[in-house]
Amino acid sequence: MDEYILTFDVKAKDFERAGEVSTNIRKILKQLSIDPEAVKKAAVACYEAEMNIVIHSYGGKIKLEVNFDRIRIIAQDNGPGIENIDLAMEEGYSTATEEIRELGFGAGMGLPNIKKNTDFFDITSQKGTGTIIVMEILF
Amino acid sequence: MKLKQVRSILDAEVLAGNDNLDSEIYSACGADLMSDVLASKDQKSLLLTGLTNVQVIRTAQIIGDVRCIVFVRGKKPCEEILKLAEQSGITIMRTKYPLYVACGLLYKNGLVCKESD
Secondary structure, three states, X not given: OOXXXXXXXXXXXXXXXXXXXXXXXXXXXXXXXXXXXXXXXHHHHHHHHHHHXXXXXXXXXEEEEEOOOEEEEEEEEEOOOOOOXXXXXXXXXXXXOHHHHXXXXXXXXXXXXXXXXXXXXXXXEEOOOEEEEEEXXXX | OEHHHHHHHOOOEEEEOHHHOOOEOOOEEEOOOHHHHHHOOEOOOEEEEOOOOOHHHHHHHXXXXXXXXXXXXXXXXXXXXXXXXXXXXXXXXXXXXXXXXXXXXXXXXXXXXXXXX
């Protein structure tokens, strides 16, 4: 397969459209005839990352790269950054507001769930600058 | 279990996807937290929830194996949900039963929860 690269913008606090990018990425991966299990894992990981950008950041981008054996998704945001990544990785830990919880998110499962669904996961965050999450799913 | 049996057991009203009532479903999941739905490894051909915002249908689209969403306590989902449901072929119902009772009724009638591999 030729390498496939596409970048999408994600708006902060746009809860009506939150998830659209991940739904589009899911469609693209399906059209590329990638193994359905890998597509599902990528879609779930991407959706959690997209929700994090919408909920916590000032906006960001999601980049999709597909080559012959892997899906790579890079979620990068401008934002406050994560103060304590170890704490954010704990299941159940969340800084989300009550409003976010009413949407069914902010349960503190996002980052752990991304890790669970990926073969490679890396997160770097700088306070005041933003967060970058790199996710890879092999197929 | 066929979706029309779900409709009859839950005494539910079909709000979208009336054409798919002969579809067979094999598993169900009840939750208000979409993060929990995304995190669990169960097959989710039916999702029961009390949450009525657009994230419910987005979560269903992302998971990909949800055939039907049932809203509990008689809650009416937003228009966007019905629109996206029609586009993605997902049936939408609502029942007057609360989540606990709705899940219990389906479970008692043989619809259990299956973990995918």
